[in-house]
Amino acid sequence: MSLAEVARLVREGEDFLVVPHRRPDADALGSSLGLASILRALGKRATLFVPSGPPRSLTFLAQAGHLAHELAPDARFDATFVLDTASPELLPDGMPGADRRGALVVLDHHATHTDFGDLALRDPAASATAVLVVRLARELDVHPLPRDAATPLYAALAADTGGFRYLGTSAATMRLGAELLDAGADAWTVSRHLFEDWPLGRLRLLGALVEGLSLEFDGRLAILRVSRELMRATGAADDMVDGLVNYGRMLHGVEVSALFWEWPAEEGRAATKLSLRSNGHLDVSQVALAFGGGGHPAAAGALSTLSLEATVERLRAEVLPLLSR
Ligand SMILES: [Mn+2]
CATH class of the missing domain: 3.10.310.30 (Diaminopimelate Epimerase; Chain A, domain 1)
Structure with a gap:
């Protein structure tokens, strides 16, 4: 499925649901917060659905946007974005039915996955799902990235690359990190919360x-x-x-x-x-x-x-x- 098709869906829709996998990690939550903020920058409505709330270690990220713990029973969406989720069983409980969620769009980078979703951007070569979110933002001409997307996307990238250290960390990874810093990401807060500050x-x-x-x-x-x-x-x-x-x-x-x-x-x-x-x-x-x-x-x-x-x-x-x- 192409980036252009997903971008068209965004341009044509008004009201979107964004969902990370259950017990979200920093990439799932960070890329979801980033996408919600990018959608809002385009004048769309975006609801970020995290029924369990963020895990304690990621509450610092959740300040970047409102997390909905439940959805109104009559809520309808033009499309639902599912992030960093390799199979539908990993989705949280309480997802709206097919009649209310619109097209199901999967953004994911897991090598092993189930083929689900009406549209999917899957790239196992991407070091984080956040990379796919930024690709979509570029396709949608969102320049620069919104400030409140910067720290969550940076956290997603930093987490899944082990602080820009793991195999697969490339010049492009570093450039994206730099772009997110330019957009206002707070690197020290992210490093401190992701890699230190242990109970x-x-x-x-x-x-x-x-x-x-x-x-x-x-x-x-x-x-x-x-x-x-x-x-x-x-x-x-x-x-x-x-x-x-x-x-x-x-x-x-x-x-x-x-x-x-x-x-x-x-x-x-x-x-x-x-x-x-x-x-x-x-x-x-x-x-x-x-x-x-x-x-x-x-x-x-x-x-x-x-x-x-x-x-x-x-x-x-x-x-x-x-x-x-
Ligand atoms: Mn990930």
């Missing part, structure tokens, strides 16, 4: 995770276990676990870091959240896919229906062929 529970949890880290396959696979007991002992809240998987990847010799997070069992079924990071040579999105999840080649995840240790066991079996290639 004590998270730092204590990291300490315990490093202490309990185990290595497999000659130190090429790092395993981090987050049990409910460890969460209790360190005083960490559920929103403090995201991203800790990266610490396993920092270790010399490690190619894949896997974090296993014991999730409260629902209806008596065991569940383990699995996060995977690769140092670039192995495609962990394929491993996540085997567990019913997905993501990017270097960063992926899944929700396993097995217990924590059974998930570890299964992962060993899935990763071994990759490592021996």
Whole structure:
């Protein structure tokens, strides 16, 4: 689907709904805030739907625009933009039905995804969904980018590139970062909130995770276990676990870091959240896919229906062929 078609939909419509995936991360929320602000700069109405509200760590971003926690039952939209969302199951509850949401337009950069949406701009080569939002803004001749879009889009880009460090960070990534700074993005506030400013529970949890880290396959696979007991002992809240998987990847010799997070069992079924990071040579999105999840080649995840240790066991079996290639 072409950028021009999506741009035409924007020009012809008046009233838009913008939705990031559930439990939005910085790219999902930042690119949604950015798009809503760009639509408003064009004189359109934009409702940003985040029923759960922002996660605590991203409340600093939510100041850039109003988040709707619910939609009026009779609300109708000319089109609904869904951002950073690889499959419809990842959308929040309470989405309007097909008769009220208009065309469903997906902007996403996940390598593994479900084909959904009436129109889609999908580019796995884009380092963040924010890149696609800026492409759309250019197509719509929005110059310069609105000031209140700058910090959210910068945060989205900074988060998904690990602070402009990850594989795939290019001159174009840096140029876009610079353009967002020119538009008024507050880089220090973003860096401080995204990469520092940790609650004590998270730092204590990291300490315990490093202490309990185990290595497999000659130190090429790092395993981090987050049990409910460890969460209790360190005083960490559920929103403090995201991203800790990266610490396993920092270790010399490690190619894949896997974090296993014991999730409260629902209806008596065991569940383990699995996060995977690769140092670039192995495609962990394929491993996540085997567990019913997905993501990017270097960063992926899944929700396993097995217990924590059974998930570890299964992962060993899935990763071994990759490592021996
Ligand atoms: Mn993303």
